[in-house]
Amino acid sequence: MESCSNMKQLKQIQGHMTVTGLISHTFPVSRVLAFCALSNKGDFNHARLLFHNIHNPNTYIWNTIIRGSLHSNIPTIAFSFFLHMIRLHAQMDSRTFVFALKACHNFMGISHGESVHSLLLKMGFHSHLLVLNGLIHFYAAQRPSLNNARNLFDQCSHKDVVTWTTMIDGYATLDCSDAAMELFNLMLMTGVEPNEVTFIAVLKACSQKGDLEMGKSIHENIEKSSKSMRCSLSLHNALLDMYVKCGCLTGAIELFDRMETRDVYSWTSLVNGYAKCGDLESARSFFDRTPQKNAVSWSAMIAGYSQNNKPKESLKLFHEMIGAAMVMVEHTLVSVLSACAFYMDGWRGTGGCTSIFTAAAITDWLDGFIARKMNLNSTFGAFLDPVADKLMVATTLILLCTQPLDLPLFSQTPWLLIIPSITIIGREITMSALREWAASQGSKLQQAVAVNNLGKWKTATQMTSLTILLATRHCSHGGPALLVASGVLLLYMSAGLAIWSFVVYMSKIQKVLLR
Structure with missing residues (x-):
């Protein structure tokens, strides 16, 4: 199993286990199931078939198939396995409830999540920190239940960095930047050391608020923590985004030049930054130099032209985007492109506007x-x-x-x-x-x-x-x-x-x- 790298090899191993009788033992079959359900090269349909042939699956096996459903982005199937566990009175642990709450979060099942909450209260799992963090994450993901998340957070007597980060991220995601910043400061006062995810969440709040001074202060904290904490590409990109949205293009460029690794989002941040300042020439230069452009990078440059009253350039780049077989990002650009094309005179304006709207x-x-x-x-x-x-x-x-x-x-x-x-x-x-x-x-x-x-x-x-x-x-x-x-x-x-x-x-x- 250690050397298995694809489903063909896995099926050969499974066949050998079947012949030798190992497949009837819990540990070997759980390893086979884990590969099928959780590996990027696995096959979830094969995992489901294998699971249904396992007699008396233990908690780990149940958790694996539920987690595999989530990994395959089928939260309704994950929750159906959880309900099946309840019907069979199967033994559950903290991870079972965490996976069930994640399934409810993924398919927006607020009432289902509340039912899971009631069940874990009855079974005494509410005191488990792992489960409590899962509950806070579930409630903090939606504005109507954000107060429920904060109540659970306040009632928690032993908070770890995950507890703090989950609540801060919930506030930041729902545009409650003041609350996120206030909670982050409280976290520092209590002596809890922020991790990478905490910094990414609070940088998101700084970006929303446009608080450059706070953003710089967080950057300094990250630099001080670099010896004990890995500064990943995601964290660097969050810093770039903060500098751009706070209007400090100089800080963004300095950071970009010092980054050892960059991806398309790093380059796109600077495209957005220069476009925001009206420097379309520099924005286009960074766009042209972006390796492996995706729909987001194309969209950023098109939006830059539109926002700076360059409708013809915007429409021309849009046609180039279509020619490059890129799928248009409707959610961010269709209104901008429609407005851009709408005010152009002649057949190009009408044709461009109509084609964009129809494509969207x-x-x-x-x-x-x-x-x-x-x-x-x-x-x-x-x-x-x-x-x-x-x-x-x-x-x-x-x-x-x-x-x-x-x-x-x-x-x-x-x-x-x-x-x-x-x-x-x-x-x-x-x-x-x-x-x-x-x-x-x-x-x-x-x-x-x-x-x-x-x-x-x-x-x-x-x-x-x-x-x-x-x-x-x-x-x-x-x-x-x-x-x-x-x-x-x-x-x-x-x-x-x-x-x-x-x-x-x-x-x-x-x-x-x-x-």
């Missing part, structure tokens, strides 16, 4: 389809995807209203696009607030506001109408008036479906509250 809509649908099909859902993706959709639609609607179509119909009735736009944007803002509130109230209300088929039809008509309206923005190349009218009609249908779906959601919420 298609890739958004494809992204969701693949995630559902392959069980690749994540908490961050589930949070960010609807935010990006709403940002893209709201930006396009606002731009359409501020610069309406160049047609007689719109000069006579300038309010024609404003009414459905206000309706759609208002509904989206209200639904976002409702969903955040429902997330803090439990699973029944979460189910009441879950996306339904009516919402999907609303999105489909919305995307279709906006694509038509963008493509027909100039009468000189916009196509027949019938096509323009169909775009307006679809936009009103979308607004109607938005109101209808909102009423349906509210009626479901009312039924849950009246029970």
